Amino acid sequence: MVIDPGADAAKIVEQCQGLTVRHLCCTHGHRNHATAKEEVKLAVGGETALSLIDAKAYLRSADHYLNDGDRLPFGDFELEVISTPGHSPGSLCFKVGNHLFTGDTLLQGNLGRTDLPDVDVSRQLVSVLSRLLTFPENTVIYPGHGATTTVGQERRENVAVEMLRQAG
Numbered sequence: 473m474v475i476d477p478g479a480d481a482a483k484i485v486e487q488c489q490g491l492t493v494r495h496l497c498c499t500h501g502h503r504n505h506a507t508a509k510e511e512v513k514l515a516v517g518g519e520t521a522l523s524l525i526d527a528k529a530y531l532r533s534a535d536h537y538l539n540d541g542d543r544l545p546f547g548d549f550e551l552e553v554i555s556t557p558g559h560s561p562g563s564l565c566f567k568v569g570n571h572l573f574t575g576d577t578l579l580q581g582n583l584g585r586t587d588l589p590d591v592d593v594s595r596q597l598v599s600v601l602s603r604l605l606t607f608p609e610n611t612v613i614y615p616g617h618g619a620t621t622t623v624g625q626e627r628r629e630n631v632a633v634e635m636l637r638q639a640g
């Protein structure tokens with residue numbers, strides 16, 4: 473499973489050596505999360521996937537278009553698709569066991585980048601609160617950028633969540 477092959481295809485291909493790649497999934501259609509998917513696919517195989525909404529919004533294509541609740545099996549695991557619109561209209565997060573891959577929807581301590589024209593911050597915040605921070609405290613979060621964190625840590629320390637709390 474490759475998540476967000478956004479750049480540096482050679483490095484991703486190198487890390488896939490010795491593995492069978494089944495899926496190349498993008499959390500959203502922004503360039504830095506999707507650009508290298510075809511190049512990596514050519515080298516290592518597997519099927520590309522992203523949300524249909526972002527495929528349309530950013531004119532990208534994939535072998536499969538993902539919906540909320542879809543489950544993609546790989547090895548002994550299963551990746552669950554969670555729809556979290558806001559950072560982009562069709563942003564997704566991916567959950568494997570108690571590991572959560574949040575793309576640009578949630579970073580450690582804050583929301584993902586909110587200064588782009590296509591970001592709907594209030595939708596993004598609703599997605600974070602209703603779809604991500606409802607998982608158990610010990611769920612590990614791997615954001616698209618920066619350090620890893622946990623659901624418990626973000627419930628307590630996330631700036632956006634705190635601002636909302638103060639606003640009542």
Ligand SMILES: [Zn+2]
Nearest residue numbers: 500502559576
């Ligand atoms: Zn993005």
